[in-house]
Amino acid sequence: MKEKGVVEQTVVSLNGRIEQPGAASVAISSPAVAFGLSVFETLRGYRQTAAGSESIALFRVGDHLKRLARSAEMMRFPPLPPESQMSRWLVEAAQALGGNEDCHLRITALLSGEHGRLLDDSPVAIAIVAARRPEPDLGSRVRRCHLSPWVRISRQVMPPLIKCAPNYHNSRLALLTARESGFDSAVMLNAAGNVAEGPVANLFLIREGRLVTPDLESDILDGITRDSLLSIAARDLNLACEERPVDVATLRTADEAFFSSTGAGIEPISSLDGKPLSAGAPGPVTRLLADRYGDVCRGAVQDWGCWLMSVNSPGA
Numbered sequence: 001m002k003e004k005g006v007v008e009q010t011v012v013s014l015n016g017r018i019e020q021p022g023a024a025s026v027a028i029s030s031p032a033v034a035f036g037l038s039v040f041e042t043l044r045g046y047r048q049t050a051a052g053s054e055s056i057a058l059f060r061v062g063d064h065l066k067r068l069a070r071s072a073e074m075m076r077f078p079p080l081p082p083e084s085q086m087s088r089w090l091v092e093a094a095q096a097l098g099g100n101e102d103c104h105l106r107i108t109a110l111l112s113g114e115h116g117r118l119l120d121d122s123p124v125a126i127a128i129v130a131a132r133r134p135e136p137d138l139g140s141r142v143r144r145c146h147l148s149p150w151v152r153i154s155r156q157v158m159p160p161l162i163k164c165a166p167n168y169h170n171s172r173l174a175l176l177t178a179r180e181s182g183f184d185s186a187v188m189l190n191a192a193g194n195v196a197e198g199p200v201a202n203l204f205l206i207r208e209g210r211l212v213t214p215d216l217e218s219d220i221l222d223g224i225t226r227d228s229l230l231s232i233a234a235r236d237l238n239l240a241c242e243e244r245p246v247d248v249a250t251l252r253t254a255d256e257a258f259f260s261s262t263g264a265g266i267e268p269i270s271s272l273d274g275k276p277l278s279a280g281a282p283g284p285v286t287r288l289l290a291d292r293y294g295d296v297c298r299g300a301v302q303d304w305g306c307w308l309m310s311v312n313s314p315g316a
Contacts, residue, residue, distance in 0.1 A: 009097065009131065009132045010129060010130065010131045011093050011096040011097050011129070011130045011131075012024045012093075012127070012128070012129055012130075013089055013092065013093045013096075013126075013127070013128040013129075013130075014125060014126070014127050014128075015125055015126055016085070016088075016089045016092070016126070018092065018093070018096050021129075024127065026110065026112045026125060026127075027112065027113070027114040027116075029114050029115065029116040030110070030111060030112050030113055030114060030116060030122070031110075031111035031113060031115075031116055031117065031118070031120045031122060032110035032111050032112060032125075032165075033116070034116040034118075035116075035118055035166075036164075036165040036166045037075070037077075037110065037111040037120075037165075038108050038109060038110035038111070038164065038165045039068060039071035039072050039075055039077070039108070039109050039110075039162065039163055039164045039165075040068070040106060040107060040108040040109070040163060040164075040165065041064040041065070041067060041068045041106070041107050041163060042064075042104065042105065042106045042107075042262045042263055043058060043059060043060065043061065043064045043090070043104075043105050043107075043262055044058070044059055044102065044103065044104055044105070044133075044135075044262055044263075044297070045057065045058045045059070045094050045102060045103040045104075045105065045311060046059060046102055046135075046297045046298050046299075047100055047101065047102055047298065048298055048299035048308075048310075049298045049299065049300055050298070050299040050300045054100050055100070055299075055310065055311075056094060056100060056102075056103065056310075056311040057299060057308035057309055057310050057311060058090060058091070058094060058105070058308070058309045058311060059262075059297050059307060059308060060224055060228070060307045061087050061090060061309045062083065062087070062309075063224050063227075064107075064224060065083045065086055065087065065107075066083070067163060067222070067224065068080065068086075068107065068109060068163070069083070070161075071109075071161075071162045071163045071164055072109050072124070074159060074161075074162050075162060075164055077109065077111065077124055078121060078123070078124050079124075080109055080124060080126070081126060086107065086126060087309070089107075089126065089128055090105055090107060090128060091309065091311055093105060093128045093129075093130040094130055094311045095311055095312070096130070097130050097131075097132055099132065101132045101134060102132070102133060102134050102135050103130055103131060103132050103133060104130070104131050104133040104263065105128060105129070105130045105131075106128070106129045107126065107127070107128045108126070108127045108128075108129075109124050109125070109126055110124065110125050110127065111123075111124060111125075112124070112125035135265060135294075136264075138266065138268065138282055138286075138287065138290050139282070141264055141265070141266070141267040141268065142184075142267070142268045142269075142270045142281070142282060143184040143185045143259065143267050143268070143269050143270065144183050144184045144185075144269075144270055144271045145178070145183055145184065145185050145186055145187050145198075145269050145271065145272050145273075146178055146181060146183045146186055146187070146272065146273050146274075147186070147187055147189065147248065147272070147273060148174040148177060148178065148186035148187060148188045148189070148199075149177060150170065150173050150174040150177060150186075150188060151188070151189060151190065151191055152170065152188040152189065152190045152191075152196035152197065152219050152220075153167060153170045153219065154190060154191045154219050155219060160196075160219045160220055160221055161216070161221065161222055163221060168200070171188075171199035171200050172199070174186045174188050174199045175199040175200070178199070185198055185199060185201075185259070185267075186198065186199055187203065187251065187269075187272065189248070190218055190219040191219070192218075192245075193247075193248070194214065194218055194245045194246055194247055194248075195214055195218070195246040195247070195248060195250075195251050196214060196218050196219050196220050197214065197218075197220045197221065197259075198259045198261075198267075200261055200263070201223075201259035201260055201261035201264065201267065202214075202220060202221065202223040202225070202226040202259065202260045202261065203246075203251075203257065203258075203259055203260075203269075204226075204229065204257065204258050204259075204260060205246070205250070205251055205254035205255075205256065205257040205258075206254060206255045206256035206257070206278075206283060206285045206286065207250065207253075207254050207255055208255070209239070209240070209285075210239070210240045210241070210242055211229075211230070211233050211239045211240065211241045211242070211285070211289075212241075212242045212244065212246060212250075212254075213226065213230070213241075213242070213243055213246075214243070214244070214245065214246050215243040215244050215245065216243070217245075218245055218246070223260060223261065223262075224262065225260045225261055225262050225265070226260050228293065228296070228307070229260055229266075229289060229293060230243070232289070232292055232293055232296060232304075233289060235303075236292055236301070236303075237288060237289065237292060239285070239289075251272065252272060252275070254277060254278075255278060255283060255285075256268070256277065256278040256282075256283030256284075256285055256286050257269040257272075257277050257278070258282075258286050265290065265293065265294070266286065266289065266290040266293065268281070268282035268283070268286050270282075
C-alpha cells in the first residue's frame with residue numbers, strides 16, 4: 001500500500017497518447033463524472049529476478065483486458081478498442097515510467113461525452129495511469145479486521161462481477177467504517193450472512209491444511225489474483241482447494257486467513273474483532289503461498305511464464 005506523504009512518479013495515457021498528468025482530462029459533464037459510468041482494471045509490473053534487474057513484466061495482461069471488456073459489455077458500453085491495441089498502450093505507459101522498479105497500472109474505460117445523460121451512448125475513452133510502486137514486504141501488509149456492518153452488494157442490486165466505479169462506493173463505506181472503528185480493514189458479509197470478501201480484496205482461509213475461499217455465488221469479484229493463487233496452490237504446492245460458501249464461524253476458527261488483490265498481493269489477517277487469527281501473525285501456509293506467488297510474478301517459475309508480458313526499455 002502507498003504510504004502517506006509518498007509522491008509517486010506517474011505517467012498518464014489517454015487513448016494511447018502519453019500526456020502530462022495534469023493535461024489529460026474529460027468533460028465535467030461527461031457520464032463518467034456525472035454518474036460514475038466507467039469500468040476499470042488494475043495490474044502490476046514486476047522486476048524479473050530471473051531475467052536480470054533491467055527487465056519488467058506485466059502480470060496477466062490478457063486476463064485483465066478480457067475482464068475489462070466483459071465489464072464494459074455488462075454496463076452496455078460501446079465496444080472497446082481491440083485487446084492488442086490496449087495491451088500496447090499499457091506497455092507504452094510502463095515504458096514511459098522508465099527505470100526497473102515495480103509498477104502499478106490502472107486502465108479505465110469511461111464514457112467521455114459532454115452531455116451527461118444517464119443513458120448516453122457517448123464515445124469510450126481509455127485512460128491509463130502508471131506509477132512506480134514497490135511491493136511492500138509481507139509483514140507490513142498485516143491487517144486487523146472487523147466484521148463490517150455494511151453488507152456486500154448482491155447480484156440483485158449491482159452485479160459484483162462488474163469491476164465498475166459505482167460498485168466501489170460499497171467498499172469505500174466498509175473501509176471508512178473500519179478505520180473509524182480502529183481497524184485496518186473489514187470482512188464483508190453477503191445478504192445470506194456468509195463471508196463475501198474484503199472492501200477491495202478477495203478472502204482466503206486455511207483450515208486443516210485446505211485452502212478455502214468463498215465461491216463466485218457469494219457475491220464476490222472474480223479476482224485474477226484469487227484465480228492465480230488457486231492455480232498455484234493446487235499445482236505447485238499440492239494444497240487442496242475449496243470454493244464454497246463460508247460462514248462466519250468457519251472464518252473465526254480458521255488456522256490462517258488473508259486477503260488477495262492485485263494492488264497489495266497477499267495481506268495476512270491477524271485478527272477479527274480483536275481476536276487473533278494464526279497467533280496474530282502471517283501463518284506458515286500464507287507465507288509459503290506468498291513466496292511462491294512472488295516467484296511466479298517475478299519470472300522465477302518458468303511454468304507460469306505465459307502470465308507475463310515483457311516490457312522492454314524505450315528504444316530497445
